[in-house]
Amino acid sequence: MEIRRDFFLKIQSIISTAQAKAIRAVDNERVIMYWQIGKIIFEEEQNGKERADYGRFLIKSISDNFQPQFGSGFSIRQLQRYRQFYRTFPIASALRTQLSWTHYKTIIGFDNQDKREFYLAESNKNSWTARQLERQVNSQLFERLLLSNDVKDVLAVAREEKSLSDAKEIIKDPMVLEFLGLKREAAYYEKDFEAAIITHLKDFLLEIGNGFSFVARQKRIHLDGEEFFIDLVFYNRLLQCFVIVEIKTTKLKHEHIGQLQMYVNYYDRFEKQGFENPTIGILLCADKNDAVVKITLPENNKTIIGSKYQLYLPTEQQLIDEVKKEIDKLDNNDIESPSTN
Incomplete structure (x- = not known):
């Protein structure tokens, strides 16, 4: 007895969809975890703000305690990124569930707020992978669009606040x-x-x-x-x-x-x-x-x-x-x- 090929394709589709959802769920939990760690670090630093070197001491202590058990995710550099992540996005509800930690790690590196907002909106709107985002950043997409457009127009199009009328x-x-x-x-x-x-x-x-x-x-x-x-x-x-x-x-x-x-x-x-x-x-x-x-x-x-x-x-x-x-x-x-x- 022969089983139709589309029967196996349906099962394969179910498996692929479930795997993709599981990966997105894990990525989202990782993003929330790093944001919460950054929040705790930042708030603790504020409590000890009378000591200028307290922030460095705090991060080194966290790294010494957790890196042996949890690996490079708790290196000094990574912990500094978590703190920066929270400071850049102080409201958790503003985080996009479609974006992974790799997306955010790229975006929080920008000093220019308009640039951050542009890549955040474009990544979310176009479902860019982390690699596609990195390529667009490396090709200076934001700066190239500014050569013939105003910053407000570029951001409005990215956020879908403005309908396109000009190619x-x-x-x-x-x-x-x-x-x-x-x-x-x-x-x-x-x-x-x-x-x-x-x-x-x-x-x-x-x-x-x-x-x-x-x-x-x-x-x-x-x-x-x-x-x-x-x-x-x-x-x-x-x-x-x-x-x-x-x-x-x-x-x-x-x-x-x-x-x-x-x-x-x-x-x-x-x-x-x-x-x-x-x-x-x-x-x-x-x-x-x-x-x-x-x-x-x-x-x-x-x-x-x-x-x-x-x-x-x-x-x-x-x-x-x-x-x-x-x-x-x-x-x-x-x-x-x-x-x-």
Whole structure:
């Protein structure tokens, strides 16, 4: 007698679900335990605040008493983290049960409160794993979004207090694509770049922004007997529109914008439904001249975006340099051109 395969799959699903719930429950209990330990340490320190060195003495005493029995979780460094954890989140009800101690250990390391709130909200909203959170922090996601957005807007979108109306609120420039494994010094064809994106599609969807799903690769369209191929097509459920990505492994040129605009127009006229918003086009390029992009496109453009890609994680200095460039642009725009008589 043969038993159907879906019967075993149902059992497997039950086991997997139960295991996942058990892991989350253990993680949650661990988070609460560390928070409570941090609270006790902090309150005891306050009682002995007349002694400047009491805090160090207290933590060392706890470590000496408990580390031999419970291991590295009670090292001096870890106990300091528990205290910092409580001080950062003094109300237990503010803790997110979806987040593990590894999530919190990363988040409490930020001095900037806005940065903490951003990564806390994004981790919770997008169900990031601890590894995904670490990658987003290392790729300076918060700082990159600030290059083209206000802090309040970035936080409002993260907390879902604001509905998305502009693609620039979620699409990063530059995009960091170190996960593709392509060497930045090497020459490669656009088809190789595209193939690498498809291979690492999950990571690319995480990098390109919230709410994206993959639709097509090398989408063929016919225009009066001619064939054209769109590199990548996505759909964004938050913006409710198609998103076309054209890849250029060279510096962006104005004719690239014209090509992308044609594809955007095609989708708007033949693919988009009445309830959907206008199609967005992203030119993913090795380099770009922002002035060329600005002059080539209409002043009220909101559908064509040029985004430079990097094949390596940016350093803090690189982000500082980018912020300075953006500030300089704003300053230059504020300078009135001399009038001519």
